[in-house]
Amino acid sequence: MNGQPRLALGPVLYYWSKEELLAFYERIVDTPVEIVYIGETVCSKRNLMRGDDWLALAGRLARAGKEVVLCSLALLEAESELKRLRRFCANGDYLVEANDMGAVQLLKGHPFVAGHSVNIYNERTLGLLARLGLKRWVMPVELGGETLAEMQRGRPEGVETEVFAYGRLPLAYSARCFTARAHNLPKDDCQYRCLDYPDGLTLSAQDDTRFLALNGIQTQSAHTYSLLSELERMRELGVDVVRISPQANHTERVIGIFDRCLRGELAARDGEAQLEPLMPVGACNGYWHGAAGMEGRARDAALSLA
Amino acid sequence: MELVCPAGNLPSLKAAVDNGADAVYFGFRDDTNARHFAGLNFGPEKMAEGIAYARRRGVRVFLALNTYPQPRGWPRWQQAVDEAARLGVDALIAADIGVLDYAAGRHQELNLHLSVQGSATNYEALRFYQEQFGVRRAVIPRVLSLSQVEHVVANSPVEIEVFGFGSLCVMVEGRCILSSYATGRSPNTYGACSPASHVEWRETPQGLETRLGGVLIERHRAGENAGYPTLCKGSFRVSGNTYHAIEEPTSLNTLEILPDLMRSGVVAIKIEGRQRSPVYVAQVARVWRAAIDACRRDPGHFRPRSEWMAELGKVSEGTQTTLGAYSRPWQ
Structure with a gap:
């Protein structure tokens, strides 16, 4: 009875050159994602794309038939950042994804999206934000399928649910830039080293287990979160939007695999086998099963444990 | 004040x-x-x-x-x-x-x-x-x-x-889930970061190892003071260098x-x-x-x-x- 979830492309979390970024979105135009989130969510120093450039890109994608959402920074510290945010919030044409409560404050009274870095852990929070104009929420990434089921039962009328279903997981934000630190540089003189790591900089434990990915002030999982095998469950739970987070290579192929699985043209098991080699390190899905995020659980094994 | x-x-x-x-x-x-x-x-x-x-x-x-x-x-x-x-x-x-x-x-x-x-x-x-x-x-x-x-x-x-x-805390509080990534428990969901229930201390030929959720956080040489393995204060490898990649203890x-x-x-x-x-x-x-x-x-x-x-x-x-x-x- 529930409709088919729609595919969304999350904002690019890395710092790519303007040429690479615009070329990437030209390729996205021809993919089956219906919703495209754009904008810088990690670091305000990443300025190869200016405000007008983002709006021009939004126009290009909208004319190509995509639903465009402008994204705000997750960590807002400086007045200059608030100034830029106010401009985005007042754009008048596109929905804005709030990734901080400061953005919610500026957007309230108008329709807005709450990103996964806004802490919505229970239906009372969801209800309050819905009264302020929330149209769609992206579930915080550490919450699993069981909590999602509970949240869906208490979901307010008119609010869509989106799940981060593919990508390196955003795990933390800091004042410190870890990419600059890896180069012995202070953040104020970072020399834009993030440009050298289009999928983030992988961090390993001393026994060489790949563990995290440094992406400027953001820390991500080294492994790629993938809920491809949970699409059927998400459909049952009435998830409206499934988010794919961009990576430097093969994003269009990832989108294609999700799309074919959603259409029933590709079995989840086969899709997973095709996805795995496209990931920078490997897959994980523990959060969905209420376990440590870095764990990778086969769906069958998880069911037998339940 | x-x-x-x-x-x-x-x-x-x-x-x-x-x-x-x-x-x-x-x-x-x-x-x-x-x-x-x-x-x-x-x-x-x-x-x-x-x-x-x-x-x-x-x-x-x-x-x-x-x-x-x-x-x-x-x-x-x-x-x-x-x-x-x-x-x-x-x-x-x-x-x-x-x-x-x-x-x-x-x-x-x-x-x-x-x-x-x-x-x-x-x-x-x-x-x-x-x-x-x-x-x-x-x-x-x-x-x-x-x-x-x-x-x-x-x-x-x-x-x-x-x-x-x-x-x-090196990360923005309330928005750090490194702990649940390694252990399933975070400050937000469980009220603890790097919970003791998931800590292991292991004597090895390379020294005393501390692990969190199985992840190697620190290796202490003999005689070195072994601190609690808080995830963000460990020594990790990035581009071939081993150092406190996030923060020191x-x-x-x-x-x-x-x-x-x-x-x-x-x-x-x-x-x-x-x-x-x-x-x-x-x-x-x-x-x-x-x-x-x-x-x-x-x-x-x-x-x-x-x-x-x-x-x-x-x-x-x-x-x-x-x-x-x-x-x-x-x-």
Whole structure:
């Protein structure tokens, strides 16, 4: 009875050159994602794309038939950042994804999206934000399928649910830039080293287990979160939007695999086998099963444990 | 400027009160607060006793209820809010929007503080919590530089409390899930970071290894002091180099910038460490009481005394301290 979830492309979390970024979105135009989130969510120093450039890109994608959402920074510290945010919030044409409560404050009274870095852990929070104009929420990434089921039962009328279903997981934000630190540089003189790591900089434990990915002030999982095998469950739970987070290579192929699985043209098991080699390190899905995020659980094994 | 000290149990509460705290903060014995550790925190009787002890000496009591309930856990948080109101605490420190909404609607007499776990780093966010719930004070995350703190205070509709001393969170509080990535338990969901239940100590030919959720956090050579394996303070490999890629084992200490914090209008200094001993609480409270009093008397000539710094150094993680994000070069 529930409709088919729609595919969304999350904002690019890395710092790519303007040429690479615009070329990437030209390729996205021809993919089956219906919703495209754009904008810088990690670091305000990443300025190869200016405000007008983002709006021009939004126009290009909208004319190509995509639903465009402008994204705000997750960590807002400086007045200059608030100034830029106010401009985005007042754009008048596109929905804005709030990734901080400061953005919610500026957007309230108008329709807005709450990103996964806004802490919505229970239906009372969801209800309050819905009264302020929330149209769609992206579930915080550490919450699993069981909590999602509970949240869906208490979901307010008119609010869509989106799940981060593919990508390196955003795990933390800091004042410190870890990419600059890896180069012995202070953040104020970072020399834009993030440009050298289009999928983030992988961090390993001393026994060489790949563990995290440094992406400027953001820390991500080294492994790629993938809920491809949970699409059927998400459909049952009435998830409206499934988010794919961009990576430097093969994003269009990832989108294609999700799309074919959603259409029933590709079995989840086969899709997973095709996805795995496209990931920078490997897959994980523990959060969905209420376990440590870095764990990778086969769906069958998880069911037998339940 | 108020000195707000941690109380993990009744002896620590008394130590804080007896050594100069203006306020103490504590939590219930469950996952409704961000120091959900075995053997820590207060049952109803000890809490009433602690409140009475503090009150008799004119010290205020704040209750931390600063984790994020999921739907199935909600009744526990709701009861905790009701209990806080019944106990008549001087402030409820909360982070979750649902909890704040319930507290503000049900118990209008409750004085609400926004926890550091609420991740409010800018005055627009502070306006949100003030307008929606009547929050009167906010504890701001340890990510702002000193000039950014000044700017927030100048534009904030609520009082600002900052961390002055203790274990250093490198990430924006309330938005760090590194711990649950490795163990399934985070401050938001479970009230603990790098929980002891998931720690392993292993003797190996390479030295003593500490692991969290199976992930190797640190390797200590023979004779080296082995610290607790907090995830963000481990030694990791990046591009072939092994180093403290996120942060070293170190504590925050802001004594040096106390006059600046005071001048900027920060109303309270928070001391971290509900998980620490009554001896720690007594030492740190004593030093900070003396420092705040000295700074108040003569802010222009305030210098942290070497014996204060030595005393604080002794109880610091890795026996070193930093100004953290307050200082731009740290960032």
